[in-house]
Amino acid sequence: MSGNDIREGFFEECEDLLEAISDGFAAMARGQRDSETLNAVFRAVHSIKGGAGAFNLDTLVEFAHKFEGVLDAVRSDQLKVDDVVLRLFHRAGDRLADLVALARDGQIANPADNAALVGELAALIDDDDGAADEAAAAAFVPVTFSLDLFGPADEAGPVRHVIRFTPHRALYTTGNDPALLFQALARLGDLEVSADLSRVPPLSQLEWDDPCIDWTLTLNTEADEAAVRDVFDFVDGLCDLEIVQEGAAPAVFLPPLIEAPPLLVPEIPADDPAPPVAPRLGPVPADPMPEAPAAVQQRATIRVDLERVDRLINLVGELVINQAMLTQSISEVKLPPGNRVEVSLDQLKRLSSEVQERIMAIRAQPVKPLFQRMARIAREAGQAAGKTIYFRTFGDATEVDKTVVERLGDPLTHMIRNAVDHGIESPEKRLTAGKPETGTVVLSAAHRSGRVVIELTDDGAGIDRPKVREIAIRKGLISADKELTDNEIDNLLFLPGFSTKTEVSNLSGRGVGMDVVKSEIQNLGGRVSFGSRPGFGTTVTISLPLTLAVLEGMVVEANGETFILPTTALQETVQADPASIHRIGTDGLFLSIRGGHIPILDLGVCLGLQDRPSDLKGRVLLLLENSSGGRTALAVDRVVDQREVVIKGLEGNYGHVPGIAAATILGDGRIALILDTDELASAMAAEPDPIPQRLAAAGG
């Protein structure tokens, strides 16, 4: 293990420790303020400080130290935790997380940034302006063993120290050994040791830890007295010690009564059946063990390089594809029904799909760390908006693919800021509406029918639909006379640049809208939708696939090629009926469906496989909804099947292909390309005709 590994390990451990801190505060917020909860937080802060010290992360050490001091005041009942204190603790925890993140990225944190928070923490323990704390920090300057004292002595030459040393009982009971002290002294210079055994009782009365020996040591050394005293550092207070310097001149001082051997191990009393150190004693004797509860069952885990897991996932993907190929070949052989080959093949299928599922689960991670970060976002958003927010999470243990967890951060952040900013009313409004002053925001995760569903619910005012409609009309997004269902109005919020706030707030109005949230979620193969009840609040629901390695897709054909169309964007499939197709302008074709006109796009033309759209007769139209809220009807020759496909990247060996998201391998071993419907449709949205060029230009 190299230093770097340990450093890496430290930051990994910090994640756990920060989680423990966050957990602890959450428990305290629920009223659980027992000493174990507090101790766990204290230990976590303490461990961060300890590790940080090892890597010279001074700002982190200093902040953790101050935080720890305040927590210690709570432990010793000098400080009571109320909601105000807890909120401050939350912020201190957040700051600690920031400092850890900075340190991890190798950035130097500016201690001044902590000053305000440190001041607030110090104020909790009546620590004037943190002044006393400065003193504490100064005291923390690690005491090192003064090795430099062993260095070259002054010009005076060797000095003779006469040391009178009488060990107390406690010196022995703390595992110290006079012989070792003498050894250490002998390393400083010439040492003479003599023992006064006059107080030694008869052997039968001798206690192992009280040998009653007084020692006189004569040390000729170039080291100074401090170095000599330093040898007795550990036994300070455990012995009578007197050190007299005699200058360079050797003088006979108190002749030793008897010559002692240079190394004298304290005698083992004869009446003591066990030697002081008994090797390999076996099980611990039935000595009472204080406050040691039964060992907590810990989940055994191993750390595995992610690349290994991904390679395994790839291989299993191969396995599944090969099995599909085998199935196809066997079906071509036309064996009699109920033959053994097909029975075995069925078993193989079951096994390989289970293996695939299990391996995918390795990449799965609980959403808990993500949710904890969101708790902080909610807190900060509430603070900035002047609203008190009660933030709760459910289903923290729900597991989602690692990449999904990583990429959900931004969309969720935006959604939570939205909920706090636009959803939850001001405290005054809430009181008028007969609601509790504190707004509630709930973030939950659950597995539902093979997908992960994440919901964000607030108990705010709900979507103001007349206002949303009015804004959409004013911005020219819909025509003034258009009748819209509630659902359709809600979906207007996903349109690019849509903001219901007249003035842009500094929180959620930072140029990112729900349109970005939606496209992010769609990029993850997910769907997002609104549900809202005026006066009661809003729920945003995100539904995600369990893994990013497979995708549910329509297998379609166009120009003799097979393509996969992700079902996430697909709304419905319709047969092209000449009665519902209209030509508008020179060659723009539109599908009339339920009063709307949806532009028709020929897949072959989009992909540059043909110049002119084919006759729509007998073809299939796939109704797609893209992230900009627009709809497109994609014309293909035939829909073959709907199935899960394993995603294979194109970019590794080639590069980005406009309109294509990835590839997959079909049952016959051939490759089918997976369509990027958003890219196809967005190129179309601007100019219906020169799509191939635009796409080609976009892809380089």
Place this chain on the structure above:
Amino acid sequence: MSAVAEPIAVTHREIVSFRVAGQDFCIDIGSVREIRGWTATTVLPHAPDYIRGVMNLRGAVLPVVDLSARLGFGTTEPSERHVVIIVTIGSKTVGMLVDAVSDILSAPTDDFQPTPDVVSDKAKAFVEAVLSVEDRLIRLIELERIMPTSLGIVK
């Protein structure tokens, strides 16, 4: 130093030679992963004409370059007799469609000469050096130039 003259160490370069449009070409054997018979590819939209499509090599998706088209000799109508040489270019693995693989040769490094003007203009851009073996002129392909530059293959 010994008085006996040491023979000057001759470094050799191992190459795989193949034919495209009736001409001899070669590449460093170190770049070659394997050689496979032609199998149908899947068309890649918006790709240059010399990108034949993509093929499945044990689960990996590889682009296949029609070397004849790339060198300016016109597109190949591939048949079962055609061969795909799987090569590594930088971090990417790519298939090269050629007419046939001729030989594996070991030639002294000094035998590789700068490209003479006899090679056709378009092909010359892809030829790093030439090698005369008996009466044949074998052109050493500079693999890094084969793929579209926009895809960012770095030497």
Place this chain on the structure above:
Amino acid sequence: MTLHVLAVDDSRTMRGLLDHALREAGFHVRLAEDGVDGLERLAEATPDIVITDINMPRLDGFGFIEAVRRQRAFRSLPILVLTTESAPELKARARDAGATGWIVKPFDEQKLVDAIQRVTTM
């Protein structure tokens, strides 16, 4: 003779650092995650020296040292305490519990070896 060290610390990082530094110094190292774990490791094989943290879950350093010292076999086993502070009251409490000496974190290899040297016949 290789010195056997039992290092007890609940921090994975600190265990890693101790393990690394002690091995570098040529010691044989065993690790424990807290006081309870430490007592179990101690029962398996007797080390030449124990190094323990103070703040630990389940059984802290003080409790751990007291429990060790109560066992006759270990009453003169050298035990060094790892402390972050040079706080005198922590040292005093550790010593009351039976600690032989202390190492102030952050430590380096030299500091560790030096402290171990003080309390063992290495």
